[in-house]
Amino acid sequence: MADVPPGVKGMNDVLPPDVSKWQFLEEKARGVLEAFAYRELRTPVLEYTPLFVRSVGEVTDVVEKQMYTFDDRDGRSVSLRPEGTASAVRAYIENAQWNREPVTRWYYFGPMFRHERAQRGRLRQFHQIGAEWFGVNEPSGDAETIAMLTLMIEEIGIPAAALEVSLNSLGEPEERAAYREALVAFYRGHLEVLDEEARRRLETNPLRILDSKNPDIVALNANAPVLLETLSPGSQARFARVRELLAALGVRHTLDQRLVRGLDYYTATIFEIKTTAGELGAQNTICGGGRYDGLVASLGGPKTPAIGFALGVERTLLALTQPAESYERPVNAFFVSMDADSLAYALPLAHRLRAAGISVEIEHRGGKVGTQLKRADKLRARVAVIIGGNEVASGNLTVKDLAKSTQFTVAAADLESKIRQLLD
Numbered sequence: 154m155a156d157v158p159p160g161v162k163g164m165n166d167v168l169p170p171d172v173s174k175w176q177f178l179e180e181k182a183r184g185v186l187e188a189f190a191y192r193e194l195r196t197p198v199l200e201y202t203p204l205f206v207r208s209v210g211e212v213t214d215v216v217e218k219q220m221y222t223f224d225d226r227d228g229r230s231v232s233l234r235p236e237g238t239a240s241a242v243r244a245y246i247e248n249a250q251w252n253r254e255p256v257t258r259w260y261y262f263g264p265m266f267r268h269e270r271a272q273r274g275r276l277r278q279f280h281q282i283g284a285e286w287f288g289v290n291e292p293s294g295d296a297e298t299i300a301m302l303t304l305m306i307e308e309i310g311i312p313a314a315a316l317e318v319s320l321n322s323l324g325e326p327e328e329r330a331a332y333r334e335a336l337v338a339f340y341r342g343h344l345e346v347l348d349e350e351a352r353r354r355l356e357t358n359p360l361r362i363l364d365s366k367n368p369d370i371v372a373l374n375a376n377a378p379v380l381l382e383t384l385s386p387g388s389q390a391r392f393a394r395v396r397e398l399l400a401a402l403g404v405r406h407t408l409d410q411r412l413v414r415g416l417d418y419y420t421a422t423i424f425e426i427k428t429t430a431g432e433l434g435a436q437n438t439i440c441g442g443g444r445y446d447g448l449v450a451s452l453g454g455p456k457t458p459a460i461g462f463a464l465g466v467e468r469t470l471l472a473l474t475q476p477a478e479s480y481e482r483p484v485n486a487f488f489v490s491m492d493a494d495s496l497a498y499a500l501p502l503a504h505r506l507r508a509a510g511i512s513v514e515i516e517h518r519g520g521k522v523g524t525q526l527k528r529a530d531k532l533r534a535r536v537a538v539i540i541g542g543n544e545v546a547s548g549n550l551t552v553k554d555l556a557k558s559t560q561f562t563v564a565a566a567d568l569e570s571k572i573r574q575l576l577d
């Protein structure tokens with residue numbers, strides 16, 4: 154093996170043709186997001202660490218165990234972003250976005266970093282398409298957000314029938330705090346069942362015990378108090394309204410009373426989408442999100458309701474089973490050139506076609522016509538233009554329709570229109 158230092162574990166290159174699948178997904182997602190009047194936000198991948206500690210939460214797995222955190226050369230602690238919401242909120246506050254518009258809809262694409270145990274569908278550098286919507290707290294906003302998300306996933310090519318949309322409500326912060334007390338009291342009555350991790354969480358983040366995979370705790374959780382049932386009538390009514398509006402939008406969904414989400418900033422409606430499509434295995438949650446009505450204020454901005462989600466790109470791609478090649482755009486024309494003179498003649502012709510938006514590969518290395526045409530085939534070129542001594546002398550080119558195996562003699566001046574005709 155070569156002794157090149159390897160790429161970092163859990164961080165992948167994306168090569169053609171796979172990259173076409175990414176581009177397809179990004180294009181579809183962008184189309185839907187812009188149809189809902191979202192605009193793109195770009196933020197740095199590095200932030201000062203306290204941003205994540207104060208938003209995602211100090212005692213979450215993400216902050217405690219997964220962040221790439223280090224001191225920069227000025228001695229300040231920075232972290233590679235593990236998610237995009239915190240940065241969006243920081244940008245919202247630092248730019249006093251509320252002075253520019255009362256309602257802001259932002260979306261972002263980009264890499265996120267979490268030092269997790271790498272496995273299928275779980276990476277250390279992964280990508281998200283996220284959306285954040287500030288300034289609206291009506292239940293209709295929640296329904297619209299989830300409906301947009303399902304539309305986006307369907308446009309990408311995962312059918313609605315292969316989606317499981319789960320919803321829950323965390324209520325208001327005070328309600329969640331009261332529930333937390335009830336939960337702690339419940340678990341204290343069953344301390345013998347709790348493992349070390351759960352005991353630690355009992356002190357720091359008891360709601361996360363509901364997520365435990367330990368079979369004994371899973372069994373215990375069946376009798377734990379249910380958050381939704383402890384919420385005020387107002388919170389329950391709001392949540393019921395979200396579900397009604399969502400049903401009216403035609404989005405099939407289920408209530409998952411155990412859903413809590415792993416990040417601390419959530420309030421009221423939270424949701425996740427799993428898919429049964431493709432080859433996801435255990436990591437089949439392709440996106441998650443919810444309201445975070447308290448986060449802007451807690452980071453120093455004005456009280457601002459907000460809702461958002463992020464779709465995991467790699468996981469979503471695993472759900473698409475068509476071969477990557479089928480997403481790739483073929484090259485339109487391939488220029489076969491026989492020698493240095495024909496290459497010099499072909500180059501400006503190819504350049505004009507390229508400038509006119511026709512994709513062209515041109516063989517600079519010469520070689521046998523047959524070998525060159527094999528490359529044309531491999532690139533799935535529709536048209537081959539053959540240029541040798543005779544063509545240069547006469548100004549009449551040989552054009553082959555590679556799909557139909559027909560051949561034409563075309564004057565150089567008519568090349569573009571002939572190619573367009575063949576491509577149609």
Ligand code: HAM
Nearest residue numbers: 236238274275276279438439440441442461462463465
């Ligand atoms: P999250 O649930 O932590 O939420 O991540 C969203 C999605 O990112 C997951 O459903 C999953 O598809 C993908 N993902 C997360 N970790 C990994 C990983 N290690 N490897 C591959 N994919 C992964 C958030 O990040 C919130 N910021 C979403 C949000 C936006 N909530 C409100 N606004």
